Each structure stands twice: as C-alpha cells, then as structure tokens.
Amino acid sequence: GNSVTQMEGPVTLSEEAFLTINCTYTATGYPSLFWYVQYPGEGLQLLLKATKADDKGSNKGFEATYRKETTSFHLEKGSVQVSDSAVYFCALYNTNAGKSTFGDGTTLTVKP
Amino acid sequence: DTAVSQTPKYLVTQMGNDKSIKCEQNLGHDTMYWYKQDSKKFLKIMFSYNNKELIINETVPNRFSPKSPDKAHLNLHINSLELGDSAVYFCASSQEGLAGSDTQYFGPGTRLTVL
Numbered sequence: 369g370n371s372v373t374q375m376e377g378p379v380t381l382s383e384e385a386f387l388t389i390n391c392t393y394t395a396t397g398y399p400s401l402f403w404y405v406q407y408p409g410e411g412l413q414l415l416l417k418a419t420k421a422d423d424k425g426s427n428k429g430f431e432a433t434y435r436k437e438t439t440s441f442h443l444e445k446g447s448v449q450v451s452d453s454a455v456y457f458c459a460l461y462n463t464n465a466g467k468s469t470f471g472d473g474t475t476l477t478v479k480p
Numbered sequence: 481d482t483a484v485s486q487t488p489k490y491l492v493t494q495m496g497n498d499k500s501i502k503c504e505q506n507l508g509h510d511t512m513y514w515y516k517q518d519s520k521k522f523l524k525i526m527f528s529y530n531n532k533e534l535i536i537n538e539t540v541p542n543r544f545s546p547k548s549p550d551k552a553h554l555n556l557h558i559n560s561l562e563l564g565d566s567a568v569y570f571c572a573s574s575q576e577g578l579a580g581s582d583t584q585y586f587g588p589g590t591r592l593t594v595l
Contacts, residue, residue, distance in 0.1 A: 400582065404584075404586075406521075410589070411484075411572075411587050411588050412523075412570070414583050414584070414585075455521050461582040463576075466528075466535065467513075467528055467536055468525070468582060470523045472520075473522065473523065
C-alpha cells in the first residue's frame with residue numbers, strides 16, 4: 369500500500385535558520401507529492417506540489433524536489449521566519465488508491 | 481469568498497448525544513472528504529464522496545454517517561457520541577485534473593469536544 373514517513377517533531381529553530389523536514393514515501397506507480405501547511409487554528413492548505421520525478425515545487429521560499437530514486441520529497445527553506453511556525457504535512461496522491469495519504473505532520477516553531 | 485466552509489466551528493456536547501457537522505464547497509469540485517485530526521495532529525481519512533456517491537469508507541464506527549445531498553455538500557452525522565470522538569473534523573474537496581494531482585482544499589475545521 370501507500371505510505372508517507374516524515375521527520376518527527378517538534379522542530380524548534382531560531383529566525384533565519386535553515387530548515388529541512390525529511391519526507392520519504394512508498395507507493396506503486398507514479399504518485400503526485402505534496403506539502404501542506406496548517407497554521408494554528410486553521411485547516412490545511414497546499415504549500416507546494418510536484419507531479420513527476422525531478423519536478424521541483426516552490427512557494428513562499430519553500431522548496432521540495434521529487435526524487436524517485438530515493439523516494440523522497442524533502443522540504444527546505446533557506447531562512448525561516450516566526451510566521452512559518454506551523455504543522456507541515458507531507459502527502460502523496462496515487463490514482464490507484466483514489467485518495468491522498470498523509471504523513472504524521474511535523475510541528476515547527478521558529479523563535480525570534 | 482470561502483472555498484470550503486464548515487459549521488459549526490466549535491461543538492461541545494455530552495456523551496450519548498447525536499450531532500451533525502455541515503460542509504459546503506463552492507469550488508465546483510466533484511469529490512469531498514471527511515478527515516479526523518486527533519490531539520497529536522495525526523490526520524485520518526474517514527470518508528470520500530464523488531458526485532454524491534460514497535467511494536471511500538475507512539474503518540469508522542457505523543455511528544458516523546455521511547450524507548451528500550448534492551456534490552457541493554457533505555454532512556457528517558454522529559450518533560451516540562463517545563469521549564474518543566473528541567477531535568477536530570476537517571472537510572475537504574478536490575478535483576482530479578488531467579495530471580491526477582488531486583490537490584485537496586480544506587475547510588477551517590470543527591472542534592468537537594465530548595464531555
């Protein structure tokens with residue numbers, strides 16, 4: 369079946385630090401990969417996505433590259449801000465399953 | 481305009497009661513979902529409807545019954561509420577595009593507290 373494993377949290381960083389949140393997946397075929405962000409008290413919203421191998425998704429300074437050879441989709445940002453404090457979810461969508469599979473979420477706290 | 485809306489935002493009730501949560505999307509999507517998020521932020525899919533037809537029914541107690549009167553609405557009714565039902569419930573919608581990417585659009589959530 370499909371599964372997503374992401375780095376356990378919580379992660380605490382100082383402002384302007386470099387961020388990496390690891391995500392690996394197991395899936396048959398060619399899934400689409402996503403990062404969603406959940407700010408406190410809100411629903412999840414799409415941060416970025418990639419639909420095929422070697423694609424790079426980017427948004428708001430965040431980036432992730434679809435690596436089929438390592439089945440990974442790690443999230444990176446060069447310089448985090450306090451406003452990036454949120455829960456980040458890695459996810460995949462596989463047409464075979466007809467649904468999205470989410471990781472367990474990683475809580476990021478950025479301190480000034 | 482809110483793309484996916486849910487009511488109520490907060491719901492506090494006693495064990496054994498029956499309650500409903502409503503969801504509406506104005507994105508014109510064909511597929512709608514209910515998710516449950518526990519206190520550790522783990523997200524689990526409960527149900528999925530496509531064009532008013534149930535297509536995914538995960539292992540959920542039959543006290544939970546979804547209803548889709550039309551493809552823009554998906555309601556969740558819960559009978560005989562239990563303490564373990566306390567969680568945040570999210571509605572979501574999606575429209576599978578040509579690439580099958582299926583981006584999900586989430587509502588703001590309903591925080592259910594069972595006392």
